Amino acid sequence: MLMNVLHLTSLVILLVLQGCVSSNGKLAQAGSDAPFVHYLPIGIPYVFGGHGTSVPLTSEVSLTAKHVAELDYSRVIAYHPHCDLALIEQDNRTKPLPTLGIIYSYQSVMTVGKDMFGNTLIGEGQYYRDIYLPGHELFEQCPASIADAPVQSGMSGGGVYNSNSELVGIISAKVYEVRLQDGTKIETERISLFVPLLFVRGWLIDELAEFYASTQQSSGQSQALLSTDFLLDTEAMKRNIQNRNR
Template identity: 30%
Template sequence: MTISIMLFPLLSACTAVGHYKVDQTAASKADFHFVGIPVLAGAIGSSFPLTAKYSLTAGHVAKVMMVKVKAYNPLCDVAIIYHDNAGRKLPKLETADKGDKISLYGYNAYTAMPTSSSGVLKEFGWWDKPNTSCLYGLSDAGGVPGMSGGPVYAQDGAVVGVFTATHPKKEPDHVRSLPGNRRLGGARDQELALRRTLLH
């Protein structure tokens, strides 16, 4: 079975950008994870259920999370982890289109509170080689450390991606091409990177 899903990549150090808010509904959409050793050197990451046995999170969260990893894609910064989701309502998965309104959910690393933000999917671009690597998009939604690995929802309630990082100023040098020869970044300083890939 092939699932087409949009994913949010790590483009730079994760910093807070844009508008985000405490939102108790995020607690039902994203799972809370300590990353590293809690209290000593821990941080917070998020994930969300894919199946009764697996959840999806950001790759950089899974690498240091205290859970077993089923699959990891370092280029796309995404990972499938083992997680008991028995009895939980599983989200519908679908792709998103440019112009779609989206909502991001996760946990704020500074407060450990469930957090959300919303925005519009502005553009898509390739991480490396067109049609062979992860397809990214840009959104004007806000984000904060800890939300990495949390779900991105479309207005119809379907999950269209996983949040992995913020893009505070401009595109990285390794983003080489976009459809129509456009570059990531540009007009907005506080954009989030999104990526679409195929998971098997």
């Protein structure tokens, strides 16, 4: 996530949100040690197959995809102005909370979300790079992180975790193909997109502070658990890398 984000001026892309019925790869049933995620019903799930996933963040707040929160019954605390991300109110007092972390290119990732029956599914793969997708409302002003870990219907709003089981992103969509302006095709077995939480770090911290200040709730864990890496000065790190490459 610390690598330069690629700006695409034109592309050929087929993007399908996770409301579709198929997966883009083999998923497994999660074991007892998998990160906890919530099932979010949308409409009449068993009739229309509508549901999403959310990830606990604090004792009273969870993260999910914006396009899930717009249809879900949960109380929305805040939508990110540009990213497919929302904070919702949810009772997580007895749930394990993740630590937020970061990830580097070609490191392993795990996608975690719910199927229509409420089972937790996991997919494994690698994180590649971040891109912007001009002309697409979800990713024109927010980077889309590319991974080849599979996802399927209902996993939108679920978590993406690094090898230390730290939360690094929120599942947003899957893509069949991305072709750059020069005709180069991004070659991976599959392309799943997630919102990188490092990009929205300031927004997360500010919105949580405002929520707890306005509601005066103080029970349990009221701040997100942030790893040391998540709090690093990433802009300074980028400048150092650029200086070394000159």
